[in-house]
Amino acid sequence: MIDIPDFSQLVSAQWLQQHLHEVVVLDGSYYLSSMGKDADAEFLKRHIPGAQRWDIDVIADTDSDLKHMMPAADVIAKAAADRGIHSQSTVVVYDQLGMFSAARVWLTLKRAGHARVALLDGGLPAWGGPAESGEATVVSAVDYGDYQSIETTVDRNAVLRDLTAATACVIDARSEGRFRGTAAEPVQGLKSGHMPGAVNLPFTDLLTEDNRFKSLDELQQLFSDAGADLGKPVITSCGSGVTASIITFALALLGTPSLVYDGSWSEWGQPDLNMPVTHDS
DSSP states (O other): OOOOOSSTTEEOHHHHHHHGGGSEEEEOOOOOGGGOOOHHHHHHHOBOTTOEEOOTTTSSOTTSSSTTOOOOHHHHHHHHHHTTOOTTOOEEEEOTTSSSSHHHHHHHHHHTTOOOEEEETTTGGGOOSOOBOSSOOOOOOOOOOOOOOOOOEEOHHHHHHHHHHTOSEEEEOSOHHHHHTSSOOSSTTOOOSBOTTOEEOOGGGGBOTTSOBOOHHHHHHHHHHTTOOTTSOEEEEOSSSSTHHHHHHHHHHTTOOOEEETTHHHHHTOGGGOOOOBOOO
16 A cells, blocks of 8 residues: 655645556546636546546535535445545545645545545646546446545534634635625625634635645644634634635644534525624724
8 A cells, every 4th residue: 555645645746646556536626607617628628647527516415505515425435436446545636726626525535534535736737747638537436345424514503603602713714805895705695704703814825826735834824823723623614615625624734623614605694594794804
């Protein structure tokens, strides 16, 4: 069994090129509607050799009215097995933007207890190796084996309870403008502002200009500067649970566990729910 580098669950393009035939690679790309791109179409144009597609809107809790909500562990295990992944496989996830939705796939596999899953630092733009076009390579489904059911997300009621009791640190990954309520939400009809007591750390602040994670020391300082009390249980939030997963991944690099608020502002900001909202900085 190959070893993932000591830098926790983050691997370089160089490492992946050396071990490409020993791992399962997943393209976990996702685009907001405002971005004007289709992840499946972009995959057909160019992807890492042997990569399989993992669509967070398809492998999701389809009973929810919200997009890409976390599915049950058995659904995840079945989707993984269909892509040639068993419980002992080493999986590397990337996305086409560099670092946007790959962490959500990482979180999803963690939901089923998958231990050996890493992110490609810098994603497809950092790859630099050979690429393929066309459909994903056909693979045979395998028996995933034993899976666990691990909680990686929390719901609205849990977040409200912990905020009211001040027993958790909630970190909001949205931009400062959206957090403060000075910038409009991309989804029409949602309230603007943030949860009372939450702190703001835009996910982009964790990344370099080429969408690689900053050093551990820099990450630690960013959380401190944001006023995040990592001595409390940590909940991460964003627009819909995608970029909050980047915050959760960065915290995992630092050895700090956290849970993603599944639904995030796309749920909390719905006017008819009457959830508490503030515009204070």
